[in-house]
Structures are given as structure tokens and as C-alpha cells.
Amino acid sequence: MQPSNLFVDKNNIIYIIDPDTQRLYEWQSDSNSPSRIIIDNLYQPYGLFVLSADEIYVTDGDSGQVDKLNVSSKNSETIAQFCQFCLRIFVDMNDVIYCSLVEVHQIVAKCLDSNLNLIIVVAGTGIGGSEAHMLNHPCGIFVNSHFDFYVTDTDNNRIQLFHPNISAGISISSIRGIIV
DSSP, X not given: OOOOEEEEOTTOEEEEEETTTTEEEEEETTOSSXXXXXXXXXXXXXXXXXXXXXXXXXXXXGGTEEEEEETTTTEEEEEEEOSSOOOOEEEOTXXXXXXXXXXXXXXXXXXXXXSSOOOEEEEOOSSOOOSTXXXXXXXXXXXXXXXXXXXXXXXXXXXXXXXXXXXXXXXXXXXXXXXX
């Protein structure tokens, strides 16, 4: 197994996505092995976000597609189509999905409650760089209850904090030389 992403829910159940086996695993926090394979035959899954044990979002490889999996019915539906490879995702409490477009140095967002495929750039210019309004291969995303969002700006070795409707981020941590 070569996991690419994980999610821990409020019950300390660990969800792990593995692009090599094309599987989504469920793991009890006190176990050394998966308790079950939730779904098999995912195409290059990388991004993962769990709303509940029955509602899981997964990115679909290089296509930029995000699928919503209904675990109990084993059904899935495409809920967002981004223009580039979507490496990591986050769904906020207003049902807005954020996606890190790592290769074009941007974070984009789409409202899941809308039938429109309107995608908004919320961070980054589309050109890699180290200025406050730029990102360089952004990866992880977290959105808090005030809708501030944090981005791991990988090639700039920093974590950027973006406040709503403000294009310049604030470097809250430089991670160069730190071993995590």
C-alpha cells in the first residue's frame, strides 16, 4: 500500500486513499490493518474529503473530476469538474468545495448546491511564484469556520493563510528545514 491522502473523522475513523491499488480503505484508529475496503476500482484517486461515513468525496486522477461516493448504495456521481488535476480537496460548512490545482498554482472553489459549473479562483495567479498573492505548487487545504483558508504552498516551503475576498496571503509558517 502506498497511501496518498488520509482523512480522520470525528469518531477517529481513518480513511486512506491509495492510487496504486485504486482503493479507499477504512481504518479503525486502534488497528494495524484496514477494517474494510470501502470502494475498489477508483481511477487514480488523490484527493479525499469525508462528510460522513456514507458521503465521501474523491478526486479522479488527472481528469480534474471530483466524485461524491454514497457508500451504502455503492453509487457515485460527479459533483465537480475542474480544468486541471485536482490534488487535494476540502468541503466547507456552506457546501463549497475547494480544490488545489497544483500544476497551475491555484486554489479554486465551486458551490456544490449550484447546478452551474461556476468555478472561482480563490488563491494564486496561475503562475508559480513567492509573492503574497502567488502560490507555487499548492497542496493541502483547510477552511475554518470564519472561511479563512490555509494552503500548504509546497515549493515555497510555507503555509499561507487567506482571508475571504483578499487575494494576498499571509505566511503563517515557513517550513524549510523542518522535518515533519
